[in-house]
Amino acid sequence: MIKNKGSSFDILKKIFFSTLFLSxxxxxxxxxxxxxLKQKFVDKLHWxxxxxxxxxVAIAQSSPGAIAVNGAIVVGYKLAGLPGVLFAVLxxxxxxxxxxxxxxFFYNAFKSNLIVQALLKGMKAGVSAxxxxxxxxxxxDIVHSKDSLRIVMMxxxxxxxxxxxxxxxxxxxxxxxxxxVRTLLNNRRK
Numbered sequence: 001m002i003k004n005k006g007s008s009f010d011i012l013k014k015i016f017f018s019t020l021f022l023s024x025x026x027x028x029x030x031x032x033x034x035x036x037l038k039q040k041f042v043d044k045l046h047w048x049x050x051x052x053x054x055x056x057v058a059i060a061q062s063s064p065g066a067i068a069v070n071g072a073i074v075v076g077y078k079l080a081g082l083p084g085v086l087f088a089v090l091x092x093x094x095x096x097x098x099x100x101x102x103x104x105f106f107y108n109a110f111k112s113n114l115i116v117q118a119l120l121k122g123m124k125a126g127v128s129a130x131x132x133x134x135x136x137x138x139x140x141d142i143v144h145s146k147d148s149l150r151i152v153m154m155x156x157x158x159x160x161x162x163x164x165x166x167x168x169x170x171x172x173x174x175x176x177x178x179x180x181v182r183t184l185l186n187n188r189r190k
Contacts, residue, residue, distance in 0.1 A: 008083070011084070012080055014045075015075070015076050015087045015091065016087040016090060018040055018045070018091070019087075019088045019089075019091030020091035020092075021040075022040060023068055023092045023096060024095040033067060034071070035133055035137070037056070037071050038050075038053050038137070041075055047075065048075065048078065054138065056074045068092050069089060069092045072088035072089060072091065072092040073085050073089060139154060142154050149178075153175055153178060
């Protein structure tokens with residue numbers, strides 16, 4: 001749990017409004033939210049550190065469901081247990097639920113509207129820039145750590161996914177296995 005002088009309700013309220021804000025103003029879903037989660041929870045609120053953020057992304061990606069919701073679950077649980085999970089999930093799902101409900105009523109009008117189509121194409125470019133930023137931030141942290149195993153794993157995971165088209169779940173499971181073996185070996189040495 002978070003070490004905070006505020007009451008548990010204050011923490012829950014902050015978790016709810018943080019995830020509500022991120023979910024409301026994040027377009028593109030998936031990896032786009034990773035940068036915003038990092039900025040909010042690591043850089044601004046200092047609720048988790050950079051290594052925990054990498055773990056959060058790995059867990060959120062490997063779990064079924066939206067990365068935003070999965071990330072909120074992990075942070076909510078770390079900070080306030082099961083009530084934190086509930087408040088984080090509610091904050092994460094309310095905005096998309098409301099937006100999709102409204103859009104579904106007007107789908108036929110949006111589908112053929114040239115302005116909406118142009119707007120969506122512009123959003124794709126913005127989403128691409130955010131994803132590139134996330135990849136750069138996370139990979140530069142790994143490179144700066146000068147941990148040869150992590151660097152090799154990162155490069156091999158990229159090659160396996162991009163060039164060899166190996167299923168991402170398999171790559172994650174193999175990486176997790178390598179990490180577990182490495183941790184066991186390090187613990188035995190100590």
